[in-house]
C-alpha cells in the first residue's frame with residue numbers, strides 16, 4: 001500500500017485534516033464487496049457481520065467479550081448501566097476531554113466530578129484524584145467510579161488509577177473512544193479496566209461510515225447485562241424484559257465496513273507511529289508534543305502539540321490556513337466550563353492544567369495515509385508560522 005503524493009496547497013485548496021478518502025482508496029473494492037454481501041443477505045440488524053466483528057474485536061483486544069454498539073456514547077452509557085450507576089452517584093472524569101466522557105453521567109441522573117489531567121501526557125492525573133474526591137465530599141456526593149480517557153490515542157496511567165480506585169472501592173471505566181489500538185504496561189486498550197468503551201466515529205483511528213462503538217470486558221455478568229441493555233433490556237425471549245434498556249446495537253452495514261478496516265488497522269497503527277515520529281523530529285524544540293509514556297504505544301487519534309507559552313495561537317492558525325494547512329483546537333474549554341456542566345463539582349486544585357492546555361493546544365492534520373511530502377509541507381509551515 002502506498003500513500004499518494006501531495007498537490008500544491010493554499011487557502012483555497014486546503015489539506016484534508018483527516019483524509020478518509022485516501023484510506024478508502026486502499027480498500028474500496030473490498031468495502032464494495034462487503035456492502036454488496038449485506039444487501040444480498042438483507043439482515044440489516046444483527047446480521048452475521050456483527051458476530052464476526054465481535055469475535056475479531058475480542059481477539060484484537062484480547063478480551064473475553066467485545067460487544068458492538070450504535071456509538072461510543074452509547075457504549076459508555078451501556079457500561080454505566082451494567083456497572084449499576086444510580087441517580088445521585090458521583091463519577092470522577094477528566095474535564096479535558098470530549099463532552100461525551102462526562103455527558104453520560106447526567107443522562108443517568110448521576111454527577112460528573114471533574115478531575116485534572118497531567119500536563120505532559122494530557123491524560124487523567126492519578127495523583128490529583130484525591131482532590132476530586134475532596135470536591136465530591138464537599139458537595140455531598142458519594143463517588144462510585146472513575147472514567148479515565150485515552151486522550152488523543154494514549155491510554156491514561158490505568159495501573160495507578162486502578163490502585164487508587166481499588167483502595168477507595170471504586171470501579172474504573174476506560175473511555176477508549178480515541179485510543180483503540182494503544183498499549184501500556186503490557187496491556188492493550190480494552191483490557192485496562194473492568195469495562196472499556198470505544199467509538200468507531202468515522203474520524204477515529206478505527207472508524208466506520210456512520211456511528212458505531214463497542215464495549216469490552218472480561219466479566220461475563222457485565223457482558224450479559226450490556227447485551228441485554230443494548231436491546232431494550234431484553235431477557236431470554238424477544239419480548240420479555242429484564243431491565244430498562246435502549247436501542248444501542250450496531251448496524252450490520254457498519255460491521256461490514258469495520259471488518260475491512262480492522263484488517264488494515266495494525267498496518268495503519270504503524271504508519272501513525274511513523275508519522276508521529278516525523279512530526280516529533282521536524283518540530284522538535286519548537287512545540288511540545290503530547291508526551292508518550294515510556295514503553296507505551298499510542299493510536300495517535302490526533303497529533304496535538306502545545307504552542308510555546310504566550311504564542312498567539314489565532315495568528316499561527318491564520319498563517320497556517322493561508323498556506324492551506326488546517327488546524328483544530330481540542331479542546332477550547334474544559335467540559336466543566338460549558339454551561340450545562342457548570343453546577344458539577346471540580347477538583348479542589350481548580351483545574352489549572354486543563355485551563356493551560358486549552359489555551360496552548362493545537363492539533364495538526366493527521367491520518368494514516370498522510371504522505372511525506374504533505375507532512376514536510378506542514379512541518380515547514382509550522383516552523384515558519386512560529387518564527388514569524
Ligand SMILES: Cc1ncc(COP(=O)(O)O)c(C=O)c1O
Pocket residue numbers: 071072073074097098100101149175177178198199200201211212213
Ligand atoms: C473521548 C471520547 N469519548 C466518547 C466519544 C463518543 O463517541 P461517539 O461520537 O461515537 O458517540 C468520543 C468521540 O467522539 C470521544 O472522543
